[in-house]
Amino acid sequence: MDQPSPAADNPLLQPWNAPFGAPPFDRVRPEHFLPAFEAALAERRAEIAAIVGNPQQPTFANTIAALERAGGLLRRVSGAFFHLAGAQTSDAIERIERDVAPILARERSAILLDDALFARVEALFHARERLGLDAEAARTLERWRVAFKRAGAGLAPDRKARLAAIGERLATLGALFGQNVLADEKAFALILDGPDDLAGLPESFVSAAAEAAAARGRPGKHAVTLSRSSYEPFMQFSARRDLREKAFRAFVARGAGGGAHDNGAIMRETVALRAERARLLGYASFAAFRLADAMAKTPQAALDLMQRVWAPARAQALREAEALQATIAAEGCNFQLAAWDWRYYAEKRRKALYDVDQSEVAPYLPLEGMIAAAFDVAHRLFGVSFVARDDMRLPNADARAWTALGPDGAPIALFVGDYFARDSKHSGAWMSALRDQQKLDGRVLPIVVNVMSFARGGAGEPCLLSLDEAHTLFHEFGHALHGMMSDVTYPLLSGTNVARDFVELPSQLFEHWLERPETLRRFARHHRTGEPMPEALIERLAAARRFNQGFATTEFVAAALFDMELHLVADPGALDVAEFERRTLAEIGMPSAVATRHSAPHFQHVFSGDGYSAGYYSYLWSEALDADAFEAFEQAGDDFDPALAERLKRFVYAAGNTREPDEAYRRFRGADPSPDALLRKRGLAEN
Numbered sequence: 062m063d064q065p066s067p068a069a070d071n072p073l074l075q076p077w078n079a080p081f082g083a084p085p086f087d088r089v090r091p092e093h094f095l096p097a098f099e100a101a102l103a104e105r106r107a108e109i110a111a112i113v114g115n116p117q118q119p120t121f122a123n124t125i126a127a128l129e130r131a132g133g134l135l136r137r138v139s140g141a142f143f144h145l146a147g148a149q150t151s152d153a154i155e156r157i158e159r160d161v162a163p164i165l166a167r168e169r170s171a172i173l174l175d176d177a178l179f180a181r182v183e184a185l186f187h188a189r190e191r192l193g194l195d196a197e198a199a200r201t202l203e204r205w206r207v208a209f210k211r212a213g214a215g216l217a218p219d220r221k222a223r224l225a226a227i228g229e230r231l232a233t234l235g236a237l238f239g240q241n242v243l244a245d246e247k248a249f250a251l252i253l254d255g256p257d258d259l260a261g262l263p264e265s266f267v268s269a270a271a272e273a274a275a276a277r278g279r280p281g282k283h284a285v286t287l288s289r290s291s292y293e294p295f296m297q298f299s300a301r302r303d304l305r306e307k308a309f310r311a312f313v314a315r316g317a318g319g320g321a322h323d324n325g326a327i328m329r330e331t332v333a334l335r336a337e338r339a340r341l342l343g344y345a346s347f348a349a350f351r352l353a354d355a356m357a358k359t360p361q362a363a364l365d366l367m368q369r370v371w372a373p374a375r376a377q378a379l380r381e382a383e384a385l386q387a388t389i390a391a392e393g394c395n396f397q398l399a400a401w402d403w404r405y406y407a408e409k410r411r412k413a414l415y416d417v418d419q420s421e422v423a424p425y426l427p428l429e430g431m432i433a434a435a436f437d438v439a440h441r442l443f444g445v446s447f448v449a450r451d452d453m454r455l456p457n458a459d460a461r462a463w464t465a466l467g468p469d470g471a472p473i474a475l476f477v478g479d480y481f482a483r484d485s486k487h488s489g490a491w492m493s494a495l496r497d498q499q500k501l502d503g504r505v506l507p508i509v510v511n512v513m514s515f516a517r518g519g520a521g522e523p524c525l526l527s528l529d530e531a532h533t534l535f536h537e538f539g540h541a542l543h544g545m546m547s548d549v550t551y552p553l554l555s556g557t558n559v560a561r562d563f564v565e566l567p568s569q570l571f572e573h574w575l576e577r578p579e580t581l582r583r584f585a586r587h588h589r590t591g592e593p594m595p596e597a598l599i600e601r602l603a604a605a606r607r608f609n610q611g612f613a614t615t616e617f618v619a620a621a622l623f624d625m626e627l628h629l630v631a632d633p634g635a636l637d638v639a640e641f642e643r644r645t646l647a648e649i650g651m652p653s654a655v656a657t658r659h660s661a662p663h664f665q666h667v668f669s670g671d672g673y674s675a676g677y678y679s680y681l682w683s684e685a686l687d688a689d690a691f692e693a694f695e696q697a698g699d700d701f702d703p704a705l706a707e708r709l710k711r712f713v714y715a716a717g718n719t720r721e722p723d724e725a726y727r728r729f730r731g732a733d734p735s736p737d738a739l740l741r742k743r744g745l746a747e748n
């Protein structure tokens with residue numbers, strides 16, 4: 062009566078023999094994950110126990126390198142699972158996510174709160190000068206110590222127990238928050254019925270909306286969904302003010318509907334627990350705690366940058382609002398410009414001023430051309446090239462794989478692109494890694510994924526991108542390169558595992574190459590005729606680049622300021638987060654016709670896990686870096702200056718977390734960044 066071991070029929074617990082050690086997605090079913098997580102956690106507990114129980118004096122090898130090796134199976138299972146939870150979810154996956162999130166948080170804090178383990182790390186840290194470590198090993202030791210200290214190592218037992226409980230509860234709240242937003246997005250579709258409802262909408266939008274309606278069981282109609290790739294173009298082009306208002310109200314009500322998916326209570330509890338965690342760790346606020354380990358170092362440094370940008374951006378947005386109001390009047394209307402009018406009238410003005418019509422641009426930006434353009438820029442800067450392969454078993458038929466090759470032609474990574482929106486995918490765009498680069502025990506090549514939510518083309522039509530979507534593709538591909546080009550020894554320092562306000566540098570910097578005339582001339586080709594984008598259109602796009610930057614900057618900075626102010630509250634108690642948001646926006650003089658980019662109840666950067674809490678400013682911080690960094694190429698007079706590209710690779714894209722970010726930046730640029738480049742880039746410098 063032998064019972065087969067549960068591992069025997071669980072593909073997650075068999076050797077992963079696919080190329081690059083990719084997960085066995087073709088054989089995995091949701092019910093395999095819980096037992097795999099259990100086995101992986103048990104394995105890591107045993108590995109940690111062996112380190113703690115080692116009777117020998119702590120050495121780098123028997124403590125830090127051993128910590129780096131521990132949890133290999135858990136990293137693999139987590140990588141596969143969280144890819145599905147983001148890009149190919151289901152009720153079963155969501156249930157497992159809710160169950161597993163607090164367990165992973167609990168087990169992680171058990172390691173970081175283990176007194177005996179921390180004592181070994183502390184002993185090594187205090188003896189670090191005498192250990193003969195190379196720079197990367199020394200950095201790994203230092204980063205482990207920071208991780209222990211920030212988790213509460215060395216505190217009294219009751220405080221540590223409370224921190225562990227808080228971490229677990231926050232993990233659950235973060236998973237619930239994102240699931241509520243997704244539920245509200247899935248529940249809504251604005252059905253367009255008949256030609257009147259389609260007024261103003263370009264052909265490409267109409268065919269994508271027909272697909273969306275068919276997918277929701279309404280063939281023959283058209284649907285606007287709350288995915289950004291459907292919502293934003295609708296707001297830009299729909300001539301129907303009443304329908305724009307409907308879509309806007311549904312978009313801003315995500316997570317705020319008052320029903321089962323309302324995020325009010327989740328936000329309140331999250332903010333209170335974060336503040337309590339910061340107090341237990343000896344920080345004045347959660348923001349102070351978060352920023353202490355960022356490039357900015359203090360909330361004030363981040364606030365200084367945001368405030369420096371806010372005043373000229375707001376003044377510019379108010380001027381833009383006046384101009385839009387004048388456009389409304391010129392059409393013989395007398396209503397007050399509202400938030401659901403901005404994108405529509407801005408699009409009209411853009412067309413009037415620069416003769417740039419987004420629907421004229423999209424036919425030149427087919428997805429395939431933009432993927433080729435991103436690959437080409439990577440090749441010219443860093444010598445990386447891509448070869449498509451069709452032998453990978455990926456979780457969705459839409460996903461595609463390429464082998465990334467280094468300058469010498471040897472593989473450096475597997476790259477997976479999954480580009481189209483679907484209901485099983487969380488909205489937005491992101492990069493993640495199924496496996497991180499490292500070479501602790503021989504070279505391990507990374508598997509890097511880009512997930513997008515582009516609307517599919519209509520039947521028989523290619524997917525055409527807006528200029529913003531092409532930027533998103535370049536942005537996430539910049540993150541992907543940061544993961545793929547990583548060349549470090551220790552997993553802790555690998556790829557994108559860097560300070561949050563530094564991690565957007567490789568992604569945002571990469572976007573600069575999209576709109577260079579050289580890139581557009583070669584890759585922006587009409588999807589039907591193959592003709593390159595006309596020179597006059599390229600010139601008009603360049604002239605229009607600073608258009609509407611008052612709006613774009615205020616909608617972003619308002620959300621970032623709210624995030625920082627919220628997490629500066631030392632003792633939030635039962636703070637009403639939505640009310641706090643309204644007050645913050647009123648205090649900074651938010652222009653009435655500009656909506657904040659993410660309102661609190663669906664601000665996933667801040668509430669779906671800890672990701673960007675007290676960290677949304679990071680995009681602006683990184684933009685100060687990327688604007689300053691790209692000026693280096695402009696000053697060199699060559700967008701692909703080989704010496705600069707080489708330093709960029711060495712100190713940024715391939716360097717992982719081997720240096721403090723400010724030092725890494727100086728090594729690349731030869732100087733500290735100046736925020737003036739950011740104001741120049743956005744056309745706000747002269748205000």
Ligand SMILES: [Zn+2]
Pocket residue numbers: 536540565568
């Ligand atoms: Zn990013």
